[in-house]
Amino acid sequence: MINVGLLGLGTVGSGVYEILNNEENNLKKLLGKDISVKKILVNDINKKRQVELPKDILTTNPYDILHDDNIHIVVEVIGGIDKAHEYICEAFKNNKHVVTANKAVVAKYMDEFLFLSNKYEKGFLFEASVAGGIPIIKPLKQNVRINNISEIKGILNGTTNFILTKMIDDGLGFDEALKLAQELGYAEADPTDDVEGFDVKRKLAILASIAFNNQIDVDSIKCSGITNINTLDISMFKKLGASVKLVGSALSSGNKVSASVEPVLVNKNSTMATVKGAFNIVSIVGDTIGQLQFYGQGAGKKPTANAVVCDIYDIISGQYKTDHFIQNGNMREADLDLFNSKYYLRVNTKNISRVLGMLDKNHIQKFTIMSMKNNLVLITDNTSAKSIEIISSQLNTIGDDFSIVRLEDDLNTNALCIGI
C-alpha cells in the first residue's frame, strides 16, 4: 500500500484525487500496489467541494501529512512560494518522495530540492509545473544526457495565447480580449502574472535549468508582456505575413546562457503560428536530435492532474532515480547577449526625431519604415537585444505609447516597403 498526502485541494489537487480514485484498479494492476490518498491539507475543512471525500481525510495541519510515517509521497499543489518551500523541504527530511505542480517554487528552489532529493534518496518530480499536460520535463531530461541543447523556447501561457489569438483571428482589442478571457475563466481577476510574462518566466527558468544543466536565476530573465500590443500592431503583423506570440526563449552557446520572455513575430505558416487559444508548445534544439516540438494543453484540471499522476506512477515504479542532473549549487544568470534579431518598433510620429536619434546612438542605422495613423512602424536590421532594451527603457522614460516585438522568423519586410 502506497499512501499519498495531498497538500492542497484546488483545481489540480481535486483532479489528482479523482484520477487516483477512478483509476485505482487500473493502477493496482499495473503497479502491483494499492495507492491511496490518506490525508489532504486544506485551509477550510468545512468548505463545500465538488469532489466527494471520506470523513476525516481533510486536515488544516500540514504536519498531519509531513510527519506521518505511513505517507510515502507528498503531492504539493498549494501554489505560492514560502509555505510550499517549507513543506517540500520538510517532506524530504521526513523521507518522503515529492511531486509538485508549482512552477513558482520549483523555479526558485530547484537546486535545493534536487540536493535534498539526492541526499535522502527520494524522488522529486515536477512534470506538471511546466506546460500542464505536455510531457516535456521527462523527455528533456532524457535528451540532455546525450545532446547539447542550444535552444529551448515555447508558448507557455494559455491566457496570453488566448488573448492574442482573439486579437488576431477575431479583431478584438487587448482589453476586450482580456475581458473575454476573464469571463471564460482563462484569466484571473488580476491578470498581471500572465500578461506581463511573469508566469512564462518561471516556466522558462525551469526548462532552461534542465536544458543547460545549471539552475538559471529566474530573476535574471528579461521579461516584457503583451499589454502594449494594439489593433494597429496586429494589422501590421498581418501585412508582414506574421503572427504574434508571447514566447519564452533560452539560448546557450559555450559558457553563455541568454533568456527572454517577450512578444515575437513568427511566420504565419510556421508551426508556432498554428498554436491557438489556450494550447502550449515547447521546442528544443539539440546537436544530435535536431529540433523537437511538443504540443498540447498547457493548463486545465485534467491534463495537469494527469501529469501529476504520471509522476506518482514513476516514483512508485522506481523510474526516477537518475535525476541527478544539476545540483552544483551555482545559480547562473541569464543575459541577452545571444539574441541578435530584427525588431518591430511602433512609436508615435511626434517622437520620430527623438527615436531616430536613439536608434542612431545605438548603431541601428538600417531599417524599413512606414507611417500609419500618427504612428511610425520600423523594422530594424539584425540588432543586439541589449540595444533594444536601452531604447525600450528610453521610450518608457519619455512616456511614449510604443510597442517592440522581436522577429523570430524571417519575414518579408518589403511588405511595408517605404524607405526613409
Next chain:
Amino acid sequence: MINVGLLGLGTVGSGVYEILNNEENNLKKLLGKDISVKKILVNDINKKRQVELPKDILTTNPYDILHDDNIHIVVEVIGGIDKAHEYICEAFKNNKHVVTANKAVVAKYMDEFLFLSNKYEKGFLFEASVAGGIPIIKPLKQNVRINNISEIKGILNGTTNFILTKMIDDGLGFDEALKLAQELGYAEADPTDDVEGFDVKRKLAILASIAFNNQIDVDSIKCSGITNINTLDISMFKKLGASVKLVGSALSSGNKVSASVEPVLVNKNSTMATVKGAFNIVSIVGDTIGQLQFYGQGAGKKPTANAVVCDIYDIISGQYKTDHFIQNGNMREADLDLFNSKYYLRVNTKNISRVLGMLDKNHIQKFTIMSMKNNLVLITDNTSAKSIEIISSQLNTIGDDFSIVRLEDDLNTNALCIGI
C-alpha cells in the same frame, strides 16, 4: 561494465556506435557504469567503413553476440523480418535485454517479444522504430496507463512528406519530386515501401497496438499511397485551402479499432500542414490529456541513433520494468468502420456516368462537383470509408486514372462551387 552487442552496422548502427563512444564519459558519470560495444555483427568484415573500429570487434557470426554471456544488451539494427525475429528471440532466451529500431519486426512480433521480455525479465525497448528521433513510444506508454486513447495519427514517413512538400511548395510533379528525393538520399532506389504507405502501416501498427493495449494485425490495416496524386490535384487542394499529407490514423471506440494509411487533406492553417520536408508529427487524443502532438526528425542517422541510446540508457538505469502492457496473445484486426468523412475524388470526365452510378449505388448522393481539363473533381458529404473502398476498387477495375483523398479537416468546399 555493461557490454553491448550490435546486430548491424548500417546508418543507425554506426550512429549508435559513435554516440556510445563520444558520450562514454558522460554516460559513465550519469550511470555509474562503463558502457562498451563488445561485438558487432556485419555481413562483410572487410568492407570499408566511415567509422573507425577496434580490431576484432566485427563478426559475421550472430552467436558470437547472442551466446556471449558477457553481453548484456543486444541492439538489433539489421532490419528485415525473419533473421531479426530469430536473433531477438535468441537474445531473450540467453538473458539479454533487447533494443531495436526495426519497425517491420516489431509490428509483426510485438506480442511475442513482450511475452519473452516478461518471461525472462529483460527489457524490450523500440523507441527508434517509430518516428526516428521523436520520443513517442515512451510518452504514449505513460499516457495509456491513465487515459483512454481514442485516436492516434501522424505523418510518419519523411520520404513521402518530402515529395508532397516539393509538389505543393515548388510545383513539381510526382515523378520529378521522387527523383529529387532519390538524388538527395531521402528515397530508396525502389521507393515502393514509402510511396505505397507500407512503411507508415508498420509504424501505425506499433503505435495503435500500444495506444489501444492490444496488438493490431499490421496486415489488416488498409493502405493507399500517394502515387495517384498529380499536379491537377495539388492545384485543387490549394483552391480548397488545404494541404495533402500521407497520414496513418487509428481510431478506437468501445471494442472497435479502425486504422488506415492514406493521403488526407488538412487545413493549410493546421499544425499538420506546417510539417514540411522530412519531418514527422504524431498526434494522440486521450480522455484525460486531451490532444498531444510530438514533432521532430522522423529519420536520419543521428536522431534515430539518439533514440536507441536513450533506450540503452533506460535499460541500464532500470527504467523499463513496467512495460507489461499488451501480451494478451490475441492479435486484433483493424477495420474501417469508425472512419466517416468527406472525400475528394478525381476521375476522368469520360467515366462520369459510370462514376455517378457507383456513387449512387453506394448511397453517396450529396456532393460538390467541378470539371477541369477532362477531369471531374467531386467532394462527397460524410461517407463511410467502406463505400469509398468499394468505389476505389471499381475504379481500379475499369482502369481509370483517379485519385481519392480523405478530408481530415473541415474545408470550404464551396470554393469549388459548381453543383450538378
